[in-house]
Amino acid sequence: MLVSIYRYNPEVDDAPYMQDYQIELPEGKDLMVLDVLNLLKAQDPTISYRRSCREGVCGSDGMNMSGKNGLACITPVSEAAKKGKLVLRPLPGLPVVRDLVVDMGQFYKQYEKIRPFLINDEPAPAIERLQSPEEREKLDGLYECILCACCSTACPSFWWNPDKFVGPSGLLQAYRFLADSRDTATQERLSDLDDPFSVFRCHGIMNCVNVCPKGLNPTKAIGNIRSMLLQRAT
Amino acid sequence: MVTQITSFGRSGLYDWMMQRVSAVVLSLYTVFIIGYLLLNPDLTYDQWSALFEATWMRIFSLMVLLSIGMHSWIGLWSVSTDYIKATGARFFFQSLCGFVMFVYIVWGVQVLWGL
Numbered sequence: 001m002l003v004s005i006y007r008y009n010p011e012v013d014d015a016p017y018m019q020d021y022q023i024e025l026p027e028g029k030d031l032m033v034l035d036v037l038n039l040l041k042a043q044d045p046t047i048s049y050r051r052s053c054r055e056g057v058c059g060s061d062g063m064n065m066s067g068k069n070g071l072a073c074i075t076p077v078s079e080a081a082k083k084g085k086l087v088l089r090p091l092p093g094l095p096v097v098r099d100l101v102v103d104m105g106q107f108y109k110q111y112e113k114i115r116p117f118l119i120n121d122e123p124a125p126a127i128e129r130l131q132s133p134e135e136r137e138k139l140d141g142l143y144e145c146i147l148c149a150c151c152s153t154a155c156p157s158f159w160w161n162p163d164k165f166v167g168p169s170g171l172l173q174a175y176r177f178l179a180d181s182r183d184t185a186t187q188e189r190l191s192d193l194d195d196p197f198s199v200f201r202c203h204g205i206m207n208c209v210n211v212c213p214k215g216l217n218p219t220k221a222i223g224n225i226r227s228m229l230l231q232r233a234t
Numbered sequence: 235m236v237t238q239i240t241s242f243g244r245s246g247l248y249d250w251m252m253q254r255v256s257a258v259v260l261s262l263y264t265v266f267i268i269g270y271l272l273l274n275p276d277l278t279y280d281q282w283s284a285l286f287e288a289t290w291m292r293i294f295s296l297m298v299l300l301s302i303g304m305h306s307w308i309g310l311w312s313v314s315t316d317y318i319k320a321t322g323a324r325f326f327f328q329s330l331c332g333f334v335m336f337v338y339i340v341w342g343v344q345v346l347w348g349l
Contacts, residue, residue: 160316164236193246197236200246201312229247 001025001081003036005047006089008096016096018087025077033065033072033080033088049100056213059148063100064089069150069211091153093162106162107149107169114166114174114192119185135181142176142221144214145169151208151218157201164197168208168218171199175221178228190229199225240328242308253308256301263298292346299342303335 001023008016021040025031034051041047049072050060056074063072065080066087080086094102120129152158152167166174174193177183193199199222208218242249274281285291310331318324 157316195236196238196241196244196246196249196312197315198246200250226247226250230251233247 001036001077002085003040004085004087005040005099006096007047007099009046009098010096030076030078033063033075033077033086034061036077036086037072037088047100048098057146059146062091062148062150062153062213064092069154071148071150071213074213091149093153093159094149102149102153104149107147107152107167110152110162110166110170111147111173113198114170114177115185115189116173116177118177118180118183119188120182121184129182131181138179138181139176141216142172142179145172145176145216146214148213150211150213151216154207154211155202156205156207157203161197161201165201166193166198168202168222171202171225172216172218172221174199175225178225186228187232190225190232193225194229194233199229240325241311242304249308252304256305259297259301260305263294266294286346287348295346296343299339299346303339307331307335 003021003023004018005021006016007013007019021043023036023039023043025036032054034054037047037049037051041049049063051073052058052060054061054073056071059071061072062069065072065075066082066085068080069091070080072088077086088100090096090100090102094104094106097103147169149169151172152169155165155168157165158167174189178186178189183189202219202222204219204222206219209216209220212218238244242252270285271277286295311328314324314327314331318327
């Protein structure tokens with residue numbers, strides 16, 4: 001099988017280029033893209049990429065596989081390869097550190113901006129802050145985000161304004177805390193988001209939903225934030 | 235919070251809502267005009283001119299004119315902040331849009347109200 005990989009080492013290369021590799025895949029077995037990368041790494045140890053848990057939990061190996069963002073460790077080659085060719089590129093829109101490794105700084109900055117922690121100014125109870133099963137249910141589909149950045153780097157609004165638009169991942173997390181019955185900073189959180197960029201740069205094209213490896217729906221969460229802002233202001 | 239002074243209402247929510255409200259007005263007007271033209275295949279100048287002389291039609295049309303202004307300002311402002319990264323060029327483009335919008339509104343009022 002032909003594998004084409006984006007190569008760039010800023011210390012040596014003037015410009016990025018695509019390098020083709022020919023690889024024999026074992027018969028009767030559908031490998032994951034990460035397995036293919038590991039085989040290639042044995043062939044050419046200079047190929048760089050991030051990986052850790054290799055089972056879709058850590059979110060390290062987010063990359064663009066034949067045009068679609070996803071986690072290399074849980075994407076089968078049969079799904080990612082088009083016409084017998086697998087094209088691997090780094091996540092779009094973020095600065096490339098080397099080969100498939102990107103600088104996630106801008107992405108984390110947006111995550112930090114939404115204050116991804118519980119804020120509660122009431123005195124702490126003796127044991128724990130209780131939630132009813134219904135209140136807890138509201139966090140389903142929100143808390144599972146692993147911050148792999150597949151969604152935000154598939155979003156044109158994030159590509160053009162990564163410093164101002166929070167991005168689908170950050171906004172999913174923002175709603176996770178807005179929806180949490182134990183959080184008391186709802187009003188401040190909403191005020192922080194009511195500008196023309198942070199939330200409203202989302203035009204609802206749903207690229208984020210299309211690529212999320214965990215099957216989450218940031219567009220729906222963004223819609224819920226809008227409704228909360230609207231309810232508060234009308 | 236991102237501070238913006240060139241957006242329409244300076245609040246993301248306000249711009250978003252105005253974009254949708256103006257879109258509804260524009261679609262109602264489009265449906266009305268298309269419907270009117272379809273229902274009056276032998277339209278004469280007098281009939282057309284009488285329609286635009288009616289006060290309700292003038293109000294409706296003025297509302298549409300203002301909606302076009304708002305809608306296009308919010309949309310083009312969005313486009314300019316996405317694609318024009320040089321501040322000077324962006325400000326020039328936004329000023330140009332603002333000027334053209336203003337001219338269209340004044341001119342439109344003149345035409346519609348026969349001033």
